[in-house]
Amino acid sequence: MPTTESKADITRERLLDEASQLFAERGFYGVSLADVSGALGLTKQGLLHHFGNKKRLYAEVLERIADAYDARRSETDSISDPKEALKCFLLGLDDGSAVEQNRVRLLVRELLDNLQRMDTAKTWYLKPFLDNLIAMLRRCPGWGDVPSSVCLAALAQIIGAISYNVAAAPTFAKIYNDEGEGALEAAFKDSLAVLVEATLSAPPPRC
Amino acid sequence: MPTTESKADITRERLLDEASQLFAERGFYGVSLADVSGALGLTKQGLLHHFGNKKRLYAEVLERIADAYDARRSETDSISDPKEALKCFLLGLDDGSAVEQNRVRLLVRELLDNLQRMDTAKTWYLKPFLDNLIAMLRRCPGWGDVPSSVCLAALAQIIGAISYNVAAAPTFAKIYNDEGEGALEAAFKDSLAVLVEATLSAPPPRC
DNA sequence: CTCATGACCTACCGATCGGTAAGTGCATTG
DNA sequence: CAATGCACTTACCGATCGGTAGGTCATGAG
Numbered sequence: 001m002p003t004t005e006s007k008a009d010i011t012r013e014r015l016l017d018e019a020s021q022l023f024a025e026r027g028f029y030g031v032s033l034a035d036v037s038g039a040l041g042l043t044k045q046g047l048l049h050h051f052g053n054k055k056r057l058y059a060e061v062l063e064r065i066a067d068a069y070d071a072r073r074s075e076t077d078s079i080s081d082p083k084e085a086l087k088c089f090l091l092g093l094d095d096g097s098a099v100e101q102n103r104v105r106l107l108v109r110e111l112l113d114n115l116q117r118m119d120t121a122k123t124w125y126l127k128p129f130l131d132n133l134i135a136m137l138r139r140c141p142g143w144g145d146v147p148s149s150v151c152l153a154a155l156a157q158i159i160g161a162i163s164y165n166v167a168a169a170p171t172f173a174k175i176y177n178d179e180g181e182g183a184l185e186a187a188f189k190d191s192l193a194v195l196v197e198a199t200l201s202a203p204p205p206r207c
Numbered sequence: 208m209p210t211t212e213s214k215a216d217i218t219r220e221r222l223l224d225e226a227s228q229l230f231a232e233r234g235f236y237g238v239s240l241a242d243v244s245g246a247l248g249l250t251k252q253g254l255l256h257h258f259g260n261k262k263r264l265y266a267e268v269l270e271r272i273a274d275a276y277d278a279r280r281s282e283t284d285s286i287s288d289p290k291e292a293l294k295c296f297l298l299g300l301d302d303g304s305a306v307e308q309n310r311v312r313l314l315v316r317e318l319l320d321n322l323q324r325m326d327t328a329k330t331w332y333l334k335p336f337l338d339n340l341i342a343m344l345r346r347c348p349g350w351g352d353v354p355s356s357v358c359l360a361a362l363a364q365i366i367g368a369i370s371y372n373v374a375a376a377p378t379f380a381k382i383y384n385d386e387g388e389g390a391l392e393a394a395f396k397d398s399l400a401v402l403v404e405a406t407l408s409a410p411p412p413r414c
Numbered sequence: 415c416t417c418a419t420g421a422c423c424t425a426c427c428g429a430t431c432g433g434t435a436a437g438t439g440c441a442t443t444g
Numbered sequence: 445c446a447a448t449g450c451a452c453t454t455a456c457c458g459a460t461c462g463g464t465a466g467g468t469c470a471t472g473a474g
Contacts, residue, residue: 011421025322029236033462043461054462105319111374112312115232127382152379153394157402160371161364167318168363170430176335176355182322187360195364218451238433253452261432361420 015040015050020061024102027109028058062110065103066125073132081137083200089136090196093162096185102165130155136202146204154199161192209295222247231309234316235265239373269317272310273332280339285405290407297403298341300369303392326363337362344407351410361406368399 018040022031033054037047051057059200072089079085094100107126134151137143143151165188173184223246223325240261244254258264279296286292301307314333320330341358344350350358372395380391 008242026320027234027236029234030320032465034460042421043423045424046465048463049421049423063366070338108315108371108374109319111378112316113234113237124378124382130382147394148383149390149394150398152383152391153398156372156375156379156395157368157398160369160375161367163316164318164367164370165363166316168367170322171318171331172363175331175337176272176359183354183356184359185209185368187354188363191357191360195402238434241430249451250453252434252454255433256450256452 024106062125086136101166231313269332293343308373
């Protein structure tokens, strides 16, 4: 009984994995409970048994992403150079894996969708995560006393470039597939590395 | 009778305007035909009369965006300096107006959604538009013989930063509203101008 | 063995989904 | 004036939506 993960927890993880992928692919409104449960080989009501209702399922998926990001970020604590730590984290947001890409897609959808329900949302899932990133950026040379709005703008630019690329890459690859297979992917990776390095190294704009 | 716009066309434009906004706010699956028609003061079937079915309505909304972008791009033909022309177009993708922001939001949603139906899509709405942008970039000094994958990566980075900012700005503003009202907005705009100028001016990476 | 718990099931429910059928009323045209 | 066509209507349809009620069955504890 003293195992860190009960059998129930493992099942929940499995359900959340599947739900996470489907929500990332088709969005909250594009996925029905029957879709999720069907993909898992159980009935809709079996799924509802675990999460109560659809919104709670979705909320748990988002919270798990926030947790995963926070875990990844705290891993970079072992890197002494703050610039390298931040670079490592940001560039790791798209490591090419389906899991990581689905996280990015889901968060972009969430940003688009929560415009309407933002009034009711008390605290946003990723607020502490964003605060951490800003703190990391401020630890980089030259960024120490930069206003948080400027820090956030710089980070959003990088995260935005990454997120958009994840969202658009399959479409772009399909359209311009005449060129070499990984050419686009490689070009973007290079381009992004330049952007991140330039942003973190450049002295922040003075007012 | 020789008016360039019939009354029917005007009605269609009005319907498409409303549909465009709703699709941008809540996505294809998040908007019902009843939502759109209700917002316009007619019945669901009145709306179907004009567009046949929901997918055609959505497709027309996308086509209209592609047309609008192409019109805006051709306006920049009057600018002789290719770099300034491209800069003008890119920075105009978010002029702060609701109409323009909804276009950006809708296209991000489309990029996320069409992953699943991309096989059936013969030609993508924005292909010619993207080709034009690449051509514009190649006219800038130093970009003449850069592979299209590298051009596309550079453009996607800029467009991605803009798009993500449009999607995230309301959320970020809500979370960090302690600071000055337009501080975030201004910081984004500055940051973006730097990125665009740096990208277009910098010699493209050599292989 | 008994009994409670939790994981899952079948069987529903009302509401809403996208879409069809069959008109009604109005404006234009010959 | 008759007739055509278009904008838009009411009245439906079957399918599917999220969610509820109540039961079955295995496991594990007392």
